[in-house]
Amino acid sequence: MTTPYYSDDRAALYRGDALQVLAALPSGSVDAVVSDPPYSSGGMVRGDRMQGTHAKYVQSDSSARDNIAAFSGDNRDQRAYAYWSALWMGEALRTTKPGGIILAFTDWRQLPSTADAIQAGGWIWRGIVPWVKPNARPQSGRFTAQAEYVAWGSNGPLPVDYSAAVLPGFYQASPPREREHITQKPVDVMRSLVKICPEDGTVLDPFMGSGTTGVAAMLERRRFIGVEMVDDHAATAERRIREAQGQAVPRGDQDVLDLGATA
Numbered sequence: 001m002t003t004p005y006y007s008d009d010r011a012a013l014y015r016g017d018a019l020q021v022l023a024a025l026p027s028g029s030v031d032a033v034v035s036d037p038p039y040s041s042g043g044m045v046r047g048d049r050m051q052g053t054h055a056k057y058v059q060s061d062s063s064a065r066d067n068i069a070a071f072s073g074d075n076r077d078q079r080a081y082a083y084w085s086a087l088w089m090g091e092a093l094r095t096t097k098p099g100g101i102i103l104a105f106t107d108w109r110q111l112p113s114t115a116d117a118i119q120a121g122g123w124i125w126r127g128i129v130p131w132v133k134p135n136a137r138p139q140s141g142r143f144t145a146q147a148e149y150v151a152w153g154s155n156g157p158l159p160v161d162y163s164a165a166v167l168p169g170f171y172q173a174s175p176p177r178e179r180e181h182i183t184q185k186p187v188d189v190m191r192s193l194v195k196i197c198p199e200d201g202t203v204l205d206p207f208m209g210s211g212t213t214g215v216a217a218m219l220e221r222r223r224f225i226g227v228e229m230v231d232d233h234a235a236t237a238e239r240r241i242r243e244a245q246g247q248a249v250p251r252g253d254q255d256v257l258d259l260g261a262t263a
């Protein structure tokens, strides 16, 4: 049985491959899969996609620090990406309660594959919620590539629940300036997205990176299960999620002030 590297009464965090961890989770145990998988994108041709994640996703004017760890799983070609997405989305369906939800971030290149994979994984395809970035760089002679997308689906019919949150049809927000992950998502966007899960329900993010989905789940009083393959990011996610719970967590060589010791 896979063991979490961190757990408390609201969060369980796993280090490893999402497919293996998902396979070990009990059936029907989560309410919503709120995911930001590697896009395997960042270029028009295969050669572009094979570059490292810094070259693909860090713009020269970006505030992302050079020393942020790269991340893995981002070099699949289009067909491999669609097959792999269908595999993990199928396993995610098994772990999700009937009427539960899947959300998956994607970009314009991978939107068709992501939409196909949601359906191949057995989910009912529900639509797309654009995330519009106001500070995108315009280029003459072409439309500004200014949006990423949240594709969504449900595990069977959606129950009609008039007490459930009313959610927007699009988001407008800049990527965070102080990032700890190259593709870190804005906490405010994630805080709204996790409301698709009922309060005290469980949100699963199989590709948590620096843990923004988990931070949002803690701030919005949801439970959280997260998976991450890269050790650096798994450590960042644990620290951010514990901080979001109000725990005092040491950062690097800084000790937590022990007020008891000086009293």
Ligand SMILES: C[S@@+](CC[C@H](N)C(=O)[O-])C[C@H]1O[C@@H](n2cnc3c(N)ncnc32)[C@H](O)[C@@H]1O
Residues within 6 Å of the ligand: 016, 017, 018, 019, 036, 037, 038, 039, 070, 071, 072, 073, 074, 181, 183, 184, 185, 206, 207, 208, 209, 210, 211, 212, 213, 227, 228, 229, 230, 233
């Ligand atoms: C797009 S990033 C997520 C960023 C995150 N939303 C944030 O705000 O920090 C995707 C993450 O998935 C991880 N990853 C890639 N393949 C994986 C796999 N097979 N299993 C688990 N994690 C994986 C990468 O290392 C990366 O950190």
